[in-house]
Amino acid sequence: MGTSLKPAHIDLTASPRPDPDHADCRGVASVLSRVGDKWSVLVIMMLGDGPKRFNELKRMINGISQRMLTLTLRGLERDGLVTRTIFPTIPPRVDYELTDLGRGLSEPVKALGEWAMDHLTQIEAARTRFDRRNNG
Amino acid sequence: MGTSLKPAHIDLTASPRPDPDHADCRGVASVLSRVGDKWSVLVIMMLGDGPKRFNELKRMINGISQRMLTLTLRGLERDGLVTRTIFPTIPPRVDYELTDLGRGLSEPVKALGEWAMDHLTQIEAARTRFDRRNNG
DNA sequence: CGGTATCCTCTGCGATACTG
DNA sequence: CAGTATCGCAGAGGATACCG
Numbered sequence: 001m002g003t004s005l006k007p008a009h010i011d012l013t014a015s016p017r018p019d020p021d022h023a024d025c026r027g028v029a030s031v032l033s034r035v036g037d038k039w040s041v042l043v044i045m046m047l048g049d050g051p052k053r054f055n056e057l058k059r060m061i062n063g064i065s066q067r068m069l070t071l072t073l074r075g076l077e078r079d080g081l082v083t084r085t086i087f088p089t090i091p092p093r094v095d096y097e098l099t100d101l102g103r104g105l106s107e108p109v110k111a112l113g114e115w116a117m118d119h120l121t122q123i124e125a126a127r128t129r130f131d132r133r134n135n136g
Numbered sequence: 137m138g139t140s141l142k143p144a145h146i147d148l149t150a151s152p153r154p155d156p157d158h159a160d161c162r163g164v165a166s167v168l169s170r171v172g173d174k175w176s177v178l179v180i181m182m183l184g185d186g187p188k189r190f191n192e193l194k195r196m197i198n199g200i201s202q203r204m205l206t207l208t209l210r211g212l213e214r215d216g217l218v219t220r221t222i223f224p225t226i227p228p229r230v231d232y233e234l235t236d237l238g239r240g241l242s243e244p245v246k247a248l249g250e251w252a253m254d255h256l257t258q259i260e261a262a263r264t265r266f267d268r269r270n271n272g
Numbered sequence: 273c274g275g276t277a278t279c280c281t282c283t284g285c286g287a288t289a290c291t292g
Numbered sequence: 293c294a295g296t297a298t299c300g301c302a303g304a305g306g307a308t309a310c311c312g
Contacts, residue, residue: 029174031252031259036172038165054294065286070295080262091293092292101258108251112244116167122237123167126216190274201306206275227273228312 034079035109039064039072044098044106047082051097081105170215171245175200175208180234180242183218187233217241 034040039061046052046060058069073096076082081102087093098106170176175197182188182196194205209232212218217238223229234242 027256027260028249028252029177031256032177032248033172033174035248036169038169041165041168066295067287068285071285078263078266079259080266081259086294092295094294101255101262104255105251108244108248111247112168112171113164115241115244116164119237119240120163120167123215123217124163126237127214130214130216202275203307204305207305222274225273228275230274 031079034075034081035105035112037072037075039068040076041109043069043072043076043096044081044102044109047096047098047102048106051085051095054094054096057096076102167215170211170217171248173208173211175204176212177245179205179208179212179232180217180238180245183232183234183238184242187221187231190230190232193232212238 042061042064043057046057052060054069054073057073058064058066061069064072073082073084077084079101080099083097083099085095085097087095178197178200179193182193188196190205190209193209194200194202197205200208209218209220213220215237217235219233219235221231221233223231
């Protein structure tokens, strides 16, 4: 096996004492990191309107390497957000589809995306202002 | 200057032709990546109930290095999500506080966090199942 | 106290080549 | 078509030391 799937991801296990209050924050963080992952979000978006094949996704996303698409899909599958269906035909065919869980996740993600859209100009303005302050 | 602030982040500029439909997706991605950033989210959470000082944040977050806290705060400030107020006393004092924009962002983020909490067990179950399948 | 500068390590990821 | 295996590098981020 080449690369591990288990999350080198986000640990937060650093806390000296488990702090019961924020105990599950770690789990939450690992979900949030999925959302922060560019490719995962894009894949979920593309799968929003029906199942897709591997190379179909690859072409739609445009810029993702084969390696990253595989890794991303495995991660989503591992989290139960996507199903992987193999048709043992020749040539082989594999379909990826959102699970109910995956579709559920896409809701708050879309909400976030909409917020981002709505405030994008404000943010970009802030960035330009900040950058001009700090250098020429 | 040591490390650049401008986002090596997420580019997506890879698209051969700008694709007007998804043009602003790039900007959105850069916002999403903030959310995916473990430290940024934690800082925003901690600032949820009032302004905090630098070392106060450092102690609350527990595990973050001084360097990363500085970088994270600068990033948030750059995006207009956080303000930085310097009190030129001795010893010096610097307060960080959420802007309206920052508070606005924290809403959909909290929604996402709640979804994560609600489905954490499902996801963890899925992971265990997946891991047991694949090795064992 | 609240940083910045420097170094060094570790891994994410693209590129490439091979397989069922 | 849909992957896995291997290599190599750029960049993220911790540790440390110094400054106003």
